[in-house]
Amino acid sequence: MFASDVLVAQNIGFAIIATIMVVGALRVVTTSNVVHAALWLVVVLAGAAAQYILLAAEFVAITQVLVYIGAVMVLFLFGTMLTRARIGAESDLNNKNWFFGIPVAIALFVAMAMALDSGFGSQKMPADPAVATTQEISDQIFGPYLLPFWALSFVLLAAVVGAIVLARRD
């Protein structure tokens, strides 16, 4: 690989966004304040939306912003509020044996990185990728993937009913 191949605008953008995402994700799992963790999660989700744009997936990126950063984050903040998390740092957010997570995560990453390196090596993305327009995505959803779409509608209905049944007071 040559520097002129690697240092293109897309890769520089990728590197900046990826760094921000990894830092944000590490803060989500290490911070001692639940509200801060939710706000760092917003950083990671917004970075993911930016990566989707780099991957020529505009519709998914917009859906990510609407659903994740809009709805899911509001749910998380409501969840923290209703369970009366203390404002400020808490000392007991981690398990007693939290350090066992570190070797597990590192071993998992080494295994995946080796598999990815041997599987895809220095394969490149196509130089002029096809951009998925919203029309093509809707042709997919309402064409070959209609049955999963129906199943998904039932899952969402069941989830809404289940959430109400679980959370209401009676």
Next chain:
Amino acid sequence: MFVNQFLILAAVLFCIGVYGVIARKNAVLVLMSIELILNSVNINLLAFSMRNGSFDGHTFALYIIAIAAAEVGVGLAMVLLMYRNRRSIDLDELSEMKG
């Protein structure tokens, strides 16, 4: 752009999420770690979709986003129920299922 740069980023996010699920005790933070894992899967799906020049991955990514929203809704309702019954959302205090 290499294929692997997206896949490695997704692997890093996945491992951080796994660490969060193992290390955290607070139920809301465990749910946030699960969101990290689901997002890394979405990045993978879209990377492969671009590599293969097909749009199937976009559809699957959208379905995963919908599933994740449903999962968070039910998960937070369960956390709320847990808080109401025992005034705490620490997962290691849910030990009544021990034989």
